[in-house]
Amino acid sequence: MESFSNISLWMDQLDLPMPTRKSLTKDTKADVVIMGAGYTGLWTAYYLKLKDPSLKIIILEAKICGFGASGRNGGWLMGEIMGQDKLLSKYPLALRQQAHDILHDIPDEVARIIQKENIQCDFKKGGVLYVAARYPEQALRLKEFHKEVHKHDYQPSDHQWLEGESLEEKIKIKQAQGAVFNPHCASIQPAKLARGLADVVEKMGVEIYEHSAVIEWHQGWVKTAKASVKADWVVPALEAYGAQLKVGVKKLSQYHLPVQSLIIATEPLSEQLWESIGLKNGEVFSDFSRQVTYGNRTQDNRLVFGARGTYQFGATLRDDFTLNNSEIHLRQKIMIELFPQLRDVKITHAWGGNLAMSRDFHPHMSVDKKHKFALAGGYSGEGVGATNLAGRTLSDLILNKQSALVNMPWVNPQSLNTLSRWEPEPIPWLGYKAVIKSFDHEDRTLSNSQSSVWRRKLSIEMAKFMERFIQ
Template identity: 60%
Template sequence: MSAWKNISLWMDQLDSFDARPPLENDCQVDVAIMGAGFTGLWTAYYLKQQQPDLNVIILESEVAGFGASGRNGGWLMGQISGQDTLLEASDEALKQLAHNILHDIPDEVARVIAKENIACDYKKAGVLYVAARYTEQKYRLLEYFNELKQAGYNQTDYEWLNTSQLEKKLNISSSFGAIFSPHCATIQPAKLVRGLADAVENLGVRIYEKSPVTAWKQGELRTEKACVSAKWIVPALEAYGAQLPASVKKLNQYHLPVQSLIIATEPLSEELWHSIGLASGEAFADNSRQVTYGIRSADNRLVFGARGTYQFGAKLRENFQLTTQEIDDRRRILVELFPQLHATQITHAWGGNLAVSRRFSPHMIKDEKQGFVLSGGYGGEGVGATNLAGRTLADLILGNDTDLIKMPWVKAQGSFHDLTKWESEPLPWLGYKSVIKAFDFEDKVLTQDDAAKWKRQLAEKVADVFEKIVQ
C-alpha cells in the first residue's frame, strides 16, 4: 500500500506508487522550483511548452500532490479570490480582459488534460451558490448578486435561480434561491496533480521527491545531500513556506497557513442521488460564513468541506486525522442541507494547509535582482488560480510581454516589499479565534427557527463586525 493513501479520498483512489528518487548530486539549471503542487508543476509545464530546451528541476519534500493540491475540494474555478477589489481601479477594457482570462481557466485546464491525456474526472457543469438553512442567507446572496452586476458581470456569468429553477439542478432542504455561474469545473485533484507531474517529466523536467529544500539564497537551493545553482528560483510552496528554515522564513509573513477540513460519504445510491440532484456534476456551497464547498465525486460520493483551523505562530498542521467534533461539525451542516443523508456513513475525513495573503487575494511577482518568481496567497481558491499562476510565472521568467502580466495581481518588477505583511502574533491567532467564535455563534443562532429576531440580528451584526475587522 502506498504511504500516501491516507492523505485524502483522492490519494486513496490512486493505484499505489513509490516516491521518485531524491536529488543526490549537485547540479546547475535554468529554473529550480520548490514544491511539486499545482503551482510548481503548472509553471514547469508552461516553461517547457514555450522553451523546450530550458533546464528545469523540481524539488519536492514528499511526493507530488502531498500538499493542498492532492487534498482539496475539487472545485476548479474560473476566478481568483478578491479579484473585484484588485480590479476596482482598472479601466473597463482591462476589467473585461481580466474577466475573459479568469473565466477561461477551466477551459485552459481542459485543453491541457486533453492534450496530455490526463484522466482526472474533469466535468464542467458550473457552480451553485445556494441560500439555504436560514433566510438571512437569501438577503446576503442577493446583495452579492447586485455587487456582481455592479462589477460588470452579466447574466451569462452569474444568473439568479429561484427555488423552482434551482430544484432542477440541486434539491437542498429549505433553500431560498441560488446564484449559478458556468465558470467552474470539478476534478479529482490527486489524479490531476500526479498526471501533471508525469506530463512535465515527459517534457524533460526532472522531479526529485523526498528532497526537502533546507536552504535558499540568491541563485542557490540546498537539500540535505546536494546543492542546486539556478538562474531562477520558484518557491511554489503556498502554506508550506512557513516551514522553510529561519534564514528564508520570510514567506510566512505573507502566506499565513490556515487549514480546511473535508468529509466524504460512502458512494450513494441512485435513489439518493435522484433526491439530491447534481446530475450534471455542479459544484455547490451554501452562503454561510462556514465557507462550505461540495461536489459529487465520479464514484458517486458527496464530498463536503468547510473552513478549519489556525495554529498559533502560523504553524502548519501535520496531523489531519480529524477529531470526532471536526467530523460532526461538517456532517451537521451536510445533514441540514440533505436530511436524507442522516444515516449515511462518512468513510473519509481529511484536511490540508492552504495560505491566505493579508489582502485576501493572490499575488504573482518577479524579483529580477534576487532571481525569483513567486505566486501564492490563493486563500482556498487555488486550484484554478495555480494554472493562471503557472502561465504567468512562465511569462515572467521568459520575459514575455503578454496580457497575463498586465493583470493587477502581477508585479513584473517586484520584490517582497510589494506584499503586505501579516501582523505578528498574538494578533492573527486572537483575530482568527474571535472571528470563528462569532461565525459559529451566528450559524448556531440563525439555524434555530425559533430564535428571537433581536438575537438573530445581534448574531449577524457581531459576525459582520468581526469579518470587517480582519479585512
C-alpha cells in the first residue's frame, strides 16, 4: 500500500493508517460526477448535497482525498482572492463593496461549517501580516501598497498599518519597518480540513472513489481505467492536474497553467523561541518582497515557511517533491534573514505541490450550461479560501439558483467563452523564466547590503517592469 504521509508535514501529522476508500470498478450513473477530491471537489459536493439532499453525487479521485495542493498548502485561509482589486476596479462601488463582503466572509463561513460538522483542523483566525523586513526598499513598496489599496474602497480596518509595539505584539521580525495587517485570514491544518471534509460529505451520502483517476471526460460521462460514470453534470475539480487529462471536451491546461510552490517546516520550537517570534493568535505572515513568502505557526509549534516555486516546460506537473538542497536552502535562507534565532533549528519536512494560474491572474467560477459542466480554478497560491467560495458558487450555478454569488465578476454564468486562454509554449515558459529571474535578481541585490544604490534601483525597475506581465 502506497504511503501518503511523506507528501507533506500535514499528511505526516494525520493519524495512521488513513482510512482507504474503494475504487470505481463498475459502470454507474449519478446526477453530478466530480473529478478530484481536493477542496474544490469536496466543497462543491458539500454545498450541492446541503442544498439538494436528493442528488446522487460521485467523486472520483486519482489518489486519495487531499492528495493535491489541498493536502500540502501553507495553511492560509484567506478572505480574498488573487487579483481581486484589478478585477473589481472595473465595477461600480456597490458591487465592489458587495464583493468585498462576500470575500471577507470566507474564513467565517468555513468556521461556521467546521464547527457545525465538527471538523477539527486547527482553525485560528488571527489575520495576515505583510511585513516590510529584510531590506529597506520593502518599506517603501509596502507604504505604496497601503496607499493604493485604500483607493479600492475597503474599510480602514481591512488593511491596518502597524509598527513598533503594535507590530511586535503580533510578530517580532529583525529590522521590521512596519506591516499591513489584514484581519480576514485564518490559519488551518490543510490535510485535516481536506480529510475531514471528505468524511463529512461521505456521511451526507456522497460516494467517493479513491485510486480512480479519470482518463477521459465528455459531455455527460467520464471514464476511469476500470469503469465509467454517466451523469447530468460533470465537474472537473482538478486545478493543476487538469493539464494531465488529455482526452476530453476541453483542454484544461489552456485555462489553468500548472506551477509549483515549495515549502519547509522546522522541528517544534521552544516556548522561548516563540516568545522571540510571536504569532500567538494564529496570525500568518509574509515579508513584502516579490519572493511570495508565506509563513505560519503550526499547532505543534513548528514554523512552516514557503516561497516562490517553479514552472516546468510544456505545463508538465512535478510528481516528485523531494526537495533538493538548493531548494531547501533558498527558503531556509530567507527564513533565517527574518528570524536569525532559527539558524540552528532542524528542518524536518520539505515538500511542495502543483497549483494553477489563470491567464487573467484571478480565479474563475464558471459553468457551461449547454454542455452541463462546471469548472472553477486558477486560484494561484490563494485557493484555500477561494475553493470554499467556488463550492458555494458552482453549486448555485448547477442548481440554477439566483444568488448574489453567481453575479460576481469572477463568475462566467453561461459558458467558458469569455475565459482567457494561455498562449502555447514556449511563451509561458519564457515568460515565467524572465519574470522569476528578475524577481530573484531583485531579491539577491536588495538583500545584499553591499549592493550599490544604482544596482538596487535598476533591479527594482526590472522587477517592476516584469511584474506587469503577471497582474
